Amino acid sequence: MNISLPAKLSKCDLLILPLYASNTPPLLLKDHSRADFEGKTNETVLLYQKDKLTPRILLVGLGQEKKTTTEIWRQAGGTVANQLKKGLSKLAIIPPKESLRLILAFIEGFYLGHYKYEPFLNDPERQQTPLSELQIIIQDKTLKKELEIKLKELQIITKTVNSVRDQVNSPSNILNPTQFAKNSQKVTKKSRKINCKIFDEKSLQKINMNCLVSVGKGARDKAKLIILEYKSKPINKRPLVLVGKGICFDAGGINLKTRDLEYMKYDMTGAATVLGIFEILAELNLPLHIIGVLPCAENMLGENAFKPGDILTAYDKTTVEILNTDAEGRLILADALAYAVKNFKPEIIIDVATLTGAAITALGYDIAALIGNNQNLTTQLKQAATQVDEKIWELPLDPDYKKEIKSDIADIKNYSAEVGAGVIMGGAFLEHFVKDTPWAHLDMGGSAWTNKAKSYYPKGATGRMVRTLWQFLKNYKPTFD
Ligand code: BES
Ligand code: MN
Ligand code: ZN
Numbered sequence: 001m002n003i004s005l006p007a008k009l010s011k012c013d014l015l016i017l018p019l020y021a022s023n024t025p026p027l028l029l030k031d032h033s034r035a036d037f038e039g040k041t042n043e044t045v046l047l048y049q050k051d052k053l054t055p056r057i058l059l060v061g062l063g064q065e066k067k068t069t070t071e072i073w074r075q076a077g078g079t080v081a082n083q084l085k086k087g088l089s090k091l092a093i094i095p096p097k098e099s100l101r102l103i104l105a106f107i108e109g110f111y112l113g114h115y116k117y118e119p120f121l122n123d124p125e126r127q128q129t130p131l132s133e134l135q136i137i138i139q140d141k142t143l144k145k146e147l148e149i150k151l152k153e154l155q156i157i158t159k160t161v162n163s164v165r166d167q168v169n170s171p172s173n174i175l176n177p178t179q180f181a182k183n184s185q186k187v188t189k190k191s192r193k194i195n196c197k198i199f200d201e202k203s204l205q206k207i208n209m210n211c212l213v214s215v216g217k218g219a220r221d222k223a224k225l226i227i228l229e230y231k232s233k234p235i236n237k238r239p240l241v242l243v244g245k246g247i248c249f250d251a252g253g254i255n256l257k258t259r260d261l262e263y264m265k266y267d268m269t270g271a272a273t274v275l276g277i278f279e280i281l282a283e284l285n286l287p288l289h290i291i292g293v294l295p296c297a298e299n300m301l302g303e304n305a306f307k308p309g310d311i312l313t314a315y316d317k318t319t320v321e322i323l324n325t326d327a328e329g330r331l332i333l334a335d336a337l338a339y340a341v342k343n344f345k346p347e348i349i350i351d352v353a354t355l356t357g358a359a360i361t362a363l364g365y366d367i368a369a370l371i372g373n374n375q376n377l378t379t380q381l382k383q384a385a386t387q388v389d390e391k392i393w394e395l396p397l398d399p400d401y402k403k404e405i406k407s408d409i410a411d412i413k414n415y416s417a418e419v420g421a422g423v424i425m426g427g428a429f430l431e432h433f434v435k436d437t438p439w440a441h442l443d444m445g446g447s448a449w450t451n452k453a454k455s456y457y458p459k460g461a462t463g464r465m466v467r468t469l470w471q472f473l474k475n476y477k478p479t480f481d
Contacts, residue, residue, distance in 0.1 A: 003133070005144045006135055007137065007138065009135060010135065012090045013055070014092070018061075018096055020064065021038060021063055023096055040063060041062060042060070044060050044061070058080060073103075073106040074105040074112075075455040077106040077112075077456065079109075079113070079455055086129055089129055091133070092134070092136075093135070093136055104147075107136075108154055112457070114131070117458075117461075160279045165463040167180075176219075176249075176298060177216070177224040181296065187228075191230075193285075194229065194230045196229075198225070199227075204224075204225055208315055210335070211320065223295070223296065224296045225339075226275075226294040229289075229291050230289070235477075236347050236476070236478045241340045242290065242351075243270075243293045244294050245353035247298065247329060248296060250298075250328065251264065254306075254325045269353075269448040270352035271295075273465050274352060288476060293336045293340050306322060307322070309322065314433070315335040315338040318411045320334070321407040321412070322414055327415045329353050330414055331414060333433075337351065347438070348438045352469070353444065367447060368446075369394075369423045370441070371395055371440070374439065374440070378440050380472060380475065390467055390468045395423055404419045442465055447464050
């Protein structure tokens with residue numbers, strides 16, 4: 001979509017007018033008064049008028065001006081996207097305040113809200129109309145210059161959030177580990193600064209990634225490990241490592257799940273999120289050295305599947321007793337984290353994973369759980385999340401809970417029935433494999449997916465944490481020595 005920033009409006013299909021509750025009727029409303037539009041947050045009114053320049057006007061409420069926030073503007077943008085009638089492709093907006101942050105938030109909400117997962121919709125009537133142009137009417141010349149730069153970045157980021165959503169919404173018969181690896185290679189080819197290496201089952205066996213290989217055993221399409229590397233005049237001496245859980249389908253394994261199996265295609269959200277960061281890096285530079293580690297597998301059942309009671313030897317030689325094959329995410333992450341620690345000696349590690357259903361019990365569907373072993377790192381992640389209005393909440397890595405991963409007959413076990421605190425126990429298991437490396441873990445079990453469309457989150461994959469991680473990387477200063 002072509003964005004322009006003129007001072008004067010020219011012809012469009014739809015003029016968008018965000019209004020505060022206190023705003024007086026704008027002059028552009030030729031045949032109408034403001035009527036009964038009150039300007040409450042996300043309230044909309046569509047007006048038609050006999051005017052060639054602006055045949056349609058959509059008013060959208062922003063609530064009280066004194067209480068305004070970036071999130072209110074972002075949601076208003078999402079609301080507009082949801083109200084957009086089919087066939088309209090030339091849009092214009094007159095913001096009621098010429099503020100960089102607020103305008104950017106509105107456009108961001110609009111792009112994110114306009115997303116639809118449609119590769120499998122044959123009927124063109126059910127597909128989104130591609131948007132051809134957007135005029136943002138702006139008077140302030142300095143603001144115009146700032147907006148031009150920031151809008152480029154915003155378009156790349158929102159495009160990527162939507163492509164992460166596409167990956168996550170893809171069914172597992174289409175997106176299996178092999179296909180995920182191919183998609184990663186495609187991203188790599190976009191930039192000479194990114195390299196990609198893929199391990200198949202045989203090469204994973206050779207380097208003793210036994211947990212990852214075992215989880216993938218029950219499926220026809222076996223486990224893969226994808227390593228992505230970006231380096232451009234880095235300010236960090238040792239790499240930042242991002243790890244993402246890539247379970248393309250989680251049946252639970254021999255401990256077969258009994259419900260909600262159709263959602264378990266979204267169990268590769270973590271891997272898709274990390275791949276998304278590299279997708280942005282292919283287009284926008286950061287002075288950093290970043291490595292992505294994406295263990296991918298399908299957790300299936302069958303004669304080759306790993307079994308409850310099995311003892312696996314992880315990459316770092318830790319022996320793990322399997323007490324539930326459905327706690328597979330921590331197993332593939334264990335190998336990935338241990339591999340990263342040994343081979344890259346990272347400055348920090350962040351992993352992203354739909355690790356537990358317990359994340360839903362603890363924090364519901366909007367808030368990701370955060371756990372870590374380094375306060376500096378968790379604080380920086382929380383700050384980044386706040387900057388982009390995504391929600392994360394830290395849970396404690398309690399020392400008494402940590403002890404509970406101990407097994408009677410192996411070093412540790414992958415499931416501890418009596419403890420409760422599912423999110424923390426998942427974190428405690430992972431921490432074992434990062435040793436002393438500053439590390440943080442984002443559990444997106446609840447926040448990766450929504451069954452109810454909410455403003456700029458359409459139904460399905462949310463694409464959360466891409467914006468937080470990108471903001472974190474932009475803020476990054478090497479302070480972890
Ligand atoms: N992928 C699931 C977690 C999940 C469940 C995410 C529902 C989103 C919605 C994970 O592999 C899993 O099955 N976790 C188990 C862990 C338990 C066996 C310790 C869970 O949460 O029940
Ligand atoms: Mn599982
Ligand atoms: Zn899982």
